[in-house]
Amino acid sequence: MDTAFDPSLQHWLDLAGIFVFAISGALLAVRRNFDVFGIAVLAAVTGLGGGLFRDVVIGAVPPAAFTDLGYFLTPLLSTVLVFFLHPVVERINKAVNVFDAAGLGFFCVTGTLKAHEYGLSLTSSVVLGLATAAGGGVLRDVLANEVPSLLRWDREIYAVPALVGSSAVALLIHFDAVRPSTTLTAAALAFLLRLLALRYNWRAPRAWHRRSAKADTEAAGPDGNLGL
Amino acid sequence: MDTAFDPSLQHWLDLAGIFVFAISGALLAVRRNFDVFGIAVLAAVTGLGGGLFRDVVIGAVPPAAFTDLGYFLTPLLSTVLVFFLHPVVERINKAVNVFDAAGLGFFCVTGTLKAHEYGLSLTSSVVLGLATAAGGGVLRDVLANEVPSLLRWDREIYAVPALVGSSAVALLIHFDAVRPSTTLTAAALAFLLRLLALRYNWRAPRAWHRRSAKADTEAAGPDGNLGL
Amino acid sequence: MDTAFDPSLQHWLDLAGIFVFAISGALLAVRRNFDVFGIAVLAAVTGLGGGLFRDVVIGAVPPAAFTDLGYFLTPLLSTVLVFFLHPVVERINKAVNVFDAAGLGFFCVTGTLKAHEYGLSLTSSVVLGLATAAGGGVLRDVLANEVPSLLRWDREIYAVPALVGSSAVALLIHFDAVRPSTTLTAAALAFLLRLLALRYNWRAPRAWHRRSAKADTEAAGPDGNLGL
Numbered sequence: 039m040d041t042a043f044d045p046s047l048q049h050w051l052d053l054a055g056i057f058v059f060a061i062s063g064a065l066l067a068v069r070r071n072f073d074v075f076g077i078a079v080l081a082a083v084t085g086l087g088g089g090l091f092r093d094v095v096i097g098a099v100p101p102a103a104f105t106d107l108g109y110f111l112t113p114l115l116s117t118v119l120v121f122f123l124h125p126v127v128e129r130i131n132k133a134v135n136v137f138d139a140a141g142l143g144f145f146c147v148t149g150t151l152k153a154h155e156y157g158l159s160l161t162s163s164v165v166l167g168l169a170t171a172a173g174g175g176v177l178r179d180v181l182a183n184e185v186p187s188l189l190r191w192d193r194e195i196y197a198v199p200a201l202v203g204s205s206a207v208a209l210l211i212h213f214d215a216v217r218p219s220t221t222l223t224a225a226a227l228a229f230l231l232r233l234l235a236l237r238y239n240w241r242a243p244r245a246w247h248r249r250s251a252k253a254d255t256e257a258a259g260p261d262g263n264l265g266l
Numbered sequence: 267m268d269t270a271f272d273p274s275l276q277h278w279l280d281l282a283g284i285f286v287f288a289i290s291g292a293l294l295a296v297r298r299n300f301d302v303f304g305i306a307v308l309a310a311v312t313g314l315g316g317g318l319f320r321d322v323v324i325g326a327v328p329p330a331a332f333t334d335l336g337y338f339l340t341p342l343l344s345t346v347l348v349f350f351l352h353p354v355v356e357r358i359n360k361a362v363n364v365f366d367a368a369g370l371g372f373f374c375v376t377g378t379l380k381a382h383e384y385g386l387s388l389t390s391s392v393v394l395g396l397a398t399a400a401g402g403g404v405l406r407d408v409l410a411n412e413v414p415s416l417l418r419w420d421r422e423i424y425a426v427p428a429l430v431g432s433s434a435v436a437l438l439i440h441f442d443a444v445r446p447s448t449t450l451t452a453a454a455l456a457f458l459l460r461l462l463a464l465r466y467n468w469r470a471p472r473a474w475h476r477r478s479a480k481a482d483t484e485a486a487g488p489d490g491n492l493g494l
Numbered sequence: 495m496d497t498a499f500d501p502s503l504q505h506w507l508d509l510a511g512i513f514v515f516a517i518s519g520a521l522l523a524v525r526r527n528f529d530v531f532g533i534a535v536l537a538a539v540t541g542l543g544g545g546l547f548r549d550v551v552i553g554a555v556p557p558a559a560f561t562d563l564g565y566f567l568t569p570l571l572s573t574v575l576v577f578f579l580h581p582v583v584e585r586i587n588k589a590v591n592v593f594d595a596a597g598l599g600f601f602c603v604t605g606t607l608k609a610h611e612y613g614l615s616l617t618s619s620v621v622l623g624l625a626t627a628a629g630g631g632v633l634r635d636v637l638a639n640e641v642p643s644l645l646r647w648d649r650e651i652y653a654v655p656a657l658v659g660s661s662a663v664a665l666l667i668h669f670d671a672v673r674p675s676t677t678l679t680a681a682a683l684a685f686l687l688r689l690l691a692l693r694y695n696w697r698a699p700r701a702w703h704r705r706s707a708k709a710d711t712e713a714a715g716p717d718g719n720l721g722l
Contacts, residue, residue: 079425179406183413305701
């Protein structure tokens with residue numbers, strides 16, 4: 039069966055994921071000194087961007103973000119909270135990290151399930167699960183004119199927990215074992231991996247540098263010329 | 267009824283909006299020292315990007331930008347004009363502002379109407395009206411590697427006039443009063459609000475800073491680390 | 495007839511194009527010091543981004559990038575090669591240039607053909623051929639927080655070879671002469687033009703500067719304020 043959760047439960051968990059992702063977008067906007075509309079736009083893009091990309095790719099248009107009023111109101115709620123309470127919210131960065139990891143876990147699960155419902159292969163569904171979980175944050179960083187955290191070496195790993203969660207869901211689909219309890223376990227797995235990565239500063243390796251000094255100098259250069 | 271304007275009038279006004287938005291993209295490209303193809307690409311992205319996003323989201327593919335030759339030729343015309351006459355065009359910045367505000371007014375109206383024609387709710391249609399009016403400028407700034415004007419505190423408000431225009435159209439749809447005269451009034455409302463914002467330097471508030479000195483320092487930092 | 499190549503030949507050439515574009519993305523990621531997931535993401539975006547944009551615009555969803563396992567594995571292969579061998583790959587930059595030009599030639603041809611198959615006009619198909627060939631590189635540069643090479647004055651021309659190749663295909667379609675031999679000739683034409691541009695440093699003109707000193711100063715400024 040295709041519906042992994044009680045629809046009502048899925049809906050509320052989805053909104054929770056959007057809410058915490060939107061908080062992270064709004065906080066970045068505050069630190070970049072954006073005005074209140076910039077905060078709202080960055081919150082909405084962060085919370086809804088990953089799902090919007092997934093829905094456009096699989097042909098589920100208009101996307102859920104534009105057909106459900108709750109999807110629209112949730113980033114606004116995040117904006118209002120951050121606008122008035124951002125010093126408090128910043129102080130509870132650890133709590134935000136926990137919620138963000140929860141959003142990651144839930145989005146990689148629902149992204150994978152929805153992609154498979156629309157006929158994609160299991161491999162493609164796993165990739166779209168990752169894109170759903172990571173896409174909003176990438177858009178957030180691009181709009182704020184920063185290198186996406188997802189790509190940076192000096193940030194804790196984000197892709198691995200999402201890929202583990204998505205792959206677990208793909209296995210559940212393959213073995214016809216998609217049930218609320220099993221999919222929630224997959225979400226919890228991604229959630230815990232992300233928390234562990236943050237706790238122990240797990241980072242992914244960079245390319246093997248035979249000429250690392252030279253490469254670092256080049257990386258610091260303003261050019262990035264590929265010689266192309 | 268769904269067609270707000272005489273189709274021919276709507277088409278010409280649409281092209282006028284694309285034309286003035288493309289001018290703003292081409293001017294930014296000139297100032298960033300791009301070559302003639304960079305100017306053309308940035309002009310096309312600025313003029314067509316908002317409508318392209320709207321059409322992909324509502325499933326109106328292929329988008330109008332790829333089915334109407336006029337949509338293709340208009341940004342090229344802007345490119346040619348700016349390429350040869352840009353010192354003159356820069357001197358008439360005030361005129362460009364007026365045309366840009368006119369484009370804003372018209373795009374938020376047509377964006378809202380088209381989204382509603384494709385079955386979106388009034389709230390979603392208002393959001394897509396804003397996205398249609400602001401999307402091209404955001405893409406322009408992202409490609410030019412700048413923080414989008416839409417988000418920045420030190421720019422006059424852009425979202426409010428577009429939201430007022432889109433919301434006015436939503437009210438017209440709700441009360442079944444979509445007629446050329448009323449929709450043109452909504453466009454004029456957004457247009458005038460934007461002109462007033464420019465004239466009196468209306469800016470939107472930033473988040474309430476209890477620790478504003480610290481926050482400003484952080485905002486200037488190269489990191490933008492969310493602590494995530 | 496619509497299929498320009500033996501489908502199997504087209505498929506392999508398509509994968510070759512993705513492979514070399516993904517190499518250029520992975521190399522940029524290494525120079526920007528991204529971790530292994532950043533390398534994989536940038537390789538995939540560069541190799542698949544242009545085709546993904548084209549497929550979403552023409553309504554060919556889910557895009558080929560998500561329905562063919564080879565499209566998914568090819569950027570991973572590029573990532574693995576660059577991750578372990580990047581000092582060697584950098585030394586063979588000239589070979590990369592040749593392969594990148596081959597990818598450009600092939601992508602502008604297949605992009606134009608696929609757009610026309612989906613009912614777009616010849617003019618729009620040419621534009622989508624250009625977007626297919628150049629889109630992946632633009633996304634690569636945006637994610638790496640750089641000004642896209644496509645737009646920059648100080649890079650050899652990229653748009654002209656792609657436009658020539660796409661236009662040649664449009665002529666072939668118009669005269670009902672789409673055959674493997676003729677389309678491969680169009681791809682070779684774009685390929686050779688790009689190689690000549692690299693060899694002789696062909697660059698496109700910038701806008702005519704009556705006040706060039708002032709314009710250069712402005713271009714170097716941190717603001718880019720359009721006065722809008």
